[in-house]
Amino acid sequence: MRQRSRPVHLLLAAAVLGTASTALAVGPAQATGESTLTADPLATWQTDGIVWSLAYAKGIVYVGGTFEHIRPPGAAPGSGELARKNFAAFDAKTGQPLPCAPAFSGGSGTVRALKPSPDGSLLYIGGSFGKAGPVGRSNTAALNTADCTIGAEWQPTVSSTVRAIDVTDDAVYIGGGFDTVQGQTRERIAALRPNGALLPFKATVRGSSIPNDPTPGVNAITVAPKLNKVIIGGRFTSVNGSLFGVHALAGLDATTGRVVNSFSGWIPQRSAVKTLVNDGTNFYLGAEGTGGGVFDGRIAGRLSDGSQIWKDTCLGATQAVLPYKGVLYSGSHAHDCGSTPGGFPDIGNRQHFLAQSISDKTILPWFPDTNDGIGEQIGPRALTMADGVLWAGGEFTTVNDAPQQGLTRFAAAPDTGAPQVPLLSGASTARGKITLKWKASWDRDNGVLTYKIYRDGAYLTSLTKDSRYWNRPDMSFTDTVEPGAEHRYSLEVTDGTNVSGRNGPVYVTARN
Numbered sequence: 239m240r241q242r243s244r245p246v247h248l249l250l251a252a253a254v255l256g257t258a259s260t261a262l263a264v265g266p267a268q269a270t271g272e273s274t275l276t277a278d279p280l281a282t283w284q285t286d287g288i289v290w291s292l293a294y295a296k297g298i299v300y301v302g303g304t305f306e307h308i309r310p311p312g313a314a315p316g317s318g319e320l321a322r323k324n325f326a327a328f329d330a331k332t333g334q335p336l337p338c339a340p341a342f343s344g345g346s347g348t349v350r351a352l353k354p355s356p357d358g359s360l361l362y363i364g365g366s367f368g369k370a371g372p373v374g375r376s377n378t379a380a381l382n383t384a385d386c387t388i389g390a391e392w393q394p395t396v397s398s399t400v401r402a403i404d405v406t407d408d409a410v411y412i413g414g415g416f417d418t419v420q421g422q423t424r425e426r427i428a429a430l431r432p433n434g435a436l437l438p439f440k441a442t443v444r445g446s447s448i449p450n451d452p453t454p455g456v457n458a459i460t461v462a463p464k465l466n467k468v469i470i471g472g473r474f475t476s477v478n479g480s481l482f483g484v485h486a487l488a489g490l491d492a493t494t495g496r497v498v499n500s501f502s503g504w505i506p507q508r509s510a511v512k513t514l515v516n517d518g519t520n521f522y523l524g525a526e527g528t529g530g531g532v533f534d535g536r537i538a539g540r541l542s543d544g545s546q547i548w549k550d551t552c553l554g555a556t557q558a559v560l561p562y563k564g565v566l567y568s569g570s571h572a573h574d575c576g577s578t579p580g581g582f583p584d585i586g587n588r589q590h591f592l593a594q595s596i597s598d599k600t601i602l603p604w605f606p607d608t609n610d611g612i613g614e615q616i617g618p619r620a621l622t623m624a625d626g627v628l629w630a631g632g633e634f635t636t637v638n639d640a641p642q643q644g645l646t647r648f649a650a651a652p653d654t655g656a657p658q659v660p661l662l663s664g665a666s667t668a669r670g671k672i673t674l675k676w677k678a679s680w681d682r683d684n685g686v687l688t689y690k691i692y693r694d695g696a697y698l699t700s701l702t703k704d705s706r707y708w709n710r711p712d713m714s715f716t717d718t719v720e721p722g723a724e725h726r727y728s729l730e731v732t733d734g735t736n737v738s739g740r741n742g743p744v745y746v747t748a749r750n
Contacts, residue, residue: 344368
């Protein structure tokens, strides 16, 4: 697990001087704080399409999306494939595929939402489909997790796509683009009993926060049963007829559907909420926007009173958020976080995974990455935590620059990635003085690195430095030696666990 370090702009100067007899290893102070997972992906099965949703229940990770097959880790498209139509299940511990594989077809043929019941006995499924396994279902279904059969009791008729689901002991909340459920008017949001009967809960969600939007409605739901509250997010401009103060985000009474939090001013025009989760105390959202002046980042709020804790300023649409051990993990294509603590400027690069301190929104040194991938070319779209392993799904076809489609996983250990060793140079500019120079390296899951200097094959001294891929300070070390003597120097870098290859050697003769 990688420990948090202070942001780059708080660090000491890059140059560090020392002597052969006394090494001055001056580095940044460590902040007491959060640890992240490693940035080294575990070997993971792949899909041949897009993963829209992930869920974990009773030792199994369920995957929903738009795909036809899965294939082994490292396999090229078309190699070693197993048929899986829009739905797959994997052993959470081993990552191996399970035979649980009902096909979802009809409609647009896609699974958009997965959510287990509190006891894990049922997995509720939403999307655009007319058939779940061997039986007809109308855009939503339930899977018995014990035997992988489609539940007979849950078969409500929903008029259009279901994009979001959350579940309590006695209610199932669904959101999407529909107008009717069980033949009754339910605009974009509905609540049903586990047997599929409609509950009195009713909220009318209308409008779109995005001009010319083909998919208005509810994208995300999170329920706080102890507070009798449901928070919904999506592409809408009014709830229950309120034209002012409600935009893309609303808190509702979980029994009646009346608005209890309007979150006025949280989400600007031309932005929409894509994801919502809560940890029982706080809720977290991710948003995306179109055009200028939009909000693309993450917000943390209090469930109890709907107050805002923090809001970041990153640009690059956020599709998924997940809190875990004091860290908010997210999937996005962030390209400018320059005004967020620990963040990076717009340097023409998209960073598809982020980890932030829940306490103060600081971006932590955890930078695994994907490409944009296929479809809408967003990259990651879904996250779930399974026994301490973070599963991520989406449109990507590479992870950390290696081929990997649709799915990937990150654990707390082992950390296997070593920093690259930088290019070393040396010169003598004064009598008996040799100065070595290099540019700081960077690591995907460590902010502070240690640089070990060797003279004539023997360890000489170490320096530490905080660096990121967008901020790699110049570093130097001056060695005091006998005038006129020639020495060879080399350098290696460690993150505390892994050591780079040793560079050099560089030969330098000290001035007389």
